[in-house]
Amino acid sequence: MIRVGVNGYGTIGKRVADAIRAQPDMKLTGVAKTRPNYEAEAAVRKGYPLYAAIPERSDQFTDAGIDLAGEVEDLIIASDVIVDATPSGVGEANCELYETYDTPAILQGGESADAVDTSFVARANYDKAEGADIVRVVSCNTTGLSRLLAPLQEEYGVEKARVTLIRRGGDPGQVDRGPINDILPDPVTVPSHHGPDVKTIYPDVDIDTVGVKVPATLMHLHSVNVTLASQPTVAEVRQLLSDESRLFLVPEVAGIDGTGKLKEFAMDTGRPRGDLWENCIWDESIAVEGNDLYLFQSIHQEADVVPENIDAIRALTGRETQEDSMAITDDRLGVGLESLFDGPRRRVVPHSADD
Numbered sequence: 001m002i003r004v005g006v007n008g009y010g011t012i013g014k015r016v017a018d019a020i021r022a023q024p025d026m027k028l029t030g031v032a033k034t035r036p037n038y039e040a041e042a043a044v045r046k047g048y049p050l051y052a053a054i055p056e057r058s059d060q061f062t063d064a065g066i067d068l069a070g071e072v073e074d075l076i077i078a079s080d081v082i083v084d085a086t087p088s089g090v091g092e093a094n095c096e097l098y099e100t101y102d103t104p105a106i107l108q109g110g111e112s113a114d115a116v117d118t119s120f121v122a123r124a125n126y127d128k129a130e131g132a133d134i135v136r137v138v139s140c141n142t143t144g145l146s147r148l149l150a151p152l153q154e155e156y157g158v159e160k161a162r163v164t165l166i167r168r169g170g171d172p173g174q175v176d177r178g179p180i181n182d183i184l185p186d187p188v189t190v191p192s193h194h195g196p197d198v199k200t201i202y203p204d205v206d207i208d209t210v211g212v213k214v215p216a217t218l219m220h221l222h223s224v225n226v227t228l229a230s231q232p233t234v235a236e237v238r239q240l241l242s243d244e245s246r247l248f249l250v251p252e253v254a255g256i257d258g259t260g261k262l263k264e265f266a267m268d269t270g271r272p273r274g275d276l277w278e279n280c281i282w283d284e285s286i287a288v289e290g291n292d293l294y295l296f297q298s299i300h301q302e303a304d305v306v307p308e309n310i311d312a313i314r315a316l317t318g319r320e321t322q323e324d325s326m327a328i329t330d331d332r333l334g335v336g337l338e339s340l341f342d343g344p345r346r347r348v349v350p351h352s353a354d355d
């Protein structure tokens with residue numbers, strides 16, 4: 001069993017902790033929290049050992065009636081791997097602590113690519129993480145773009161990608177973010193940071209991106225144009241993308257016209273927190289004009305990096321191949337939604353730790 005601790009139990013950390021618990025080859029050693037808030041209560045109810053991320057605040061937990069298993073250093077010592085899901089910049093600062101205890105760590109997309117041994121997307125560069133000390137699971141947008149480019153690059157070759165990212169202003173729980181009533185070029189500089197971030201995964205891909213921020217919280221939306229090195233038909237592209245477990249082609253029959261209905265659909269299927277681990281590509285949007293492919297895809301920013309963290313744990317420890325790790329992760333989480341509209345219905349929600 002791989003013993004995994006989660007340091008930083010917020011939007012991403014709590015989802016990764018649940019995903020670890022669903023894996024047959026992993027044991028969640030515990031989670032580190034800074035304060036005894038509603039998320040700490042939930043962790044206790046789930047039976048997750050709780051550690052004080054900031055030792056000086058341990059008394060706050062005791063005063064709140066929450067028993068601590070120890071301090072963050074105890075969690076690090078008890079773990080083979082740490083998933084750091086602290087706010088942007090904190091993960092990089094924590095690396096010294098991880099190195100002190102010779103415990104490899106997985107950081108998230110808010111950290112700098114320069115701070116890690118490798119950036120990571122399971123479908124794109126799984127093997128690069130083996131034996132690394134610090135791995136970065138790239139941000140939700142970079143994950144979504146890299147997952148899409150992988151089959152296109154392998155099957156047809158990518159000459160140039162141009163993507164407009166319509167970015168949600170903040171997560172639903174981030175009430176201090178916006179915009180409330182505006183549409184912002186964000187970043188106003190062109191190209192945006194997303195293209196260079198994809199190049200930390202695919203150094204040779206020619207990609208330019210621009211970003212816009214809108215008053216929305218549920219998901220991001222990408223308007224994608226990829227100039228291919230050959231001229232596939234729409235049907236060929238559709239088949240190629242639907243063969244990818246983490247690309248969900250939203251069928252016309254579903255009547256899903258936007259991110260609101262996508263999230264409603266996810267909740268209706270029983271997904272925990274209404275999470276969508278897959279890229280959601282509008283099937284009707286797939287178009288080919290000569291060498292140019294066009295499509296829309298939506299990315300659930302709170303969720304698509306979760307299976308990537310699980311695969312990064314295995315990749316780092318070198319215990320499974322890319323194909324086997326992704327298959328285990330997908331099966332245990334219930335990744336893959338096509339079966340709800342086509343073929344034998346199968347499970348699309350996580351296994352429990354017991355089954």
Ligand SMILES: NC(=O)C1=CN([C@@H]2O[C@H](COP(=O)(O)OP(=O)(O)OC[C@H]3O[C@@H](n4cnc5c(N)ncnc54)[C@H](O)[C@@H]3O)[C@@H](O)[C@H]2O)C=CC1
Nearest residue numbers: 008009010011012034053085086087088108109110140301
């Ligand atoms: N929320 C999103 O849409 C996505 C976030 N990310 C990245 O994931 C990372 C975490 O982001 P979120 O989960 O959204 O943040 P969050 O703010 O929801 O959660 C961070 C958690 O870390 C805790 N924390 C703060 N300082 C800490 C410390 N010193 N030690 C331990 N815990 C500490 C906070 O109390 C909070 O519970 C960031 O790098 C972010 O860029 C990546 C993809 C999507």
Ligand SMILES: O=C(OP(=O)(O)O)[C@H](O)COP(=O)(O)O
Nearest residue numbers: 139140141142167169170194301
């Ligand atoms: O959108 C994201 O990052 P990105 O747009 O910089 O790739 C992630 O969801 C993190 O978002 P945030 O940095 O706006 O919280």
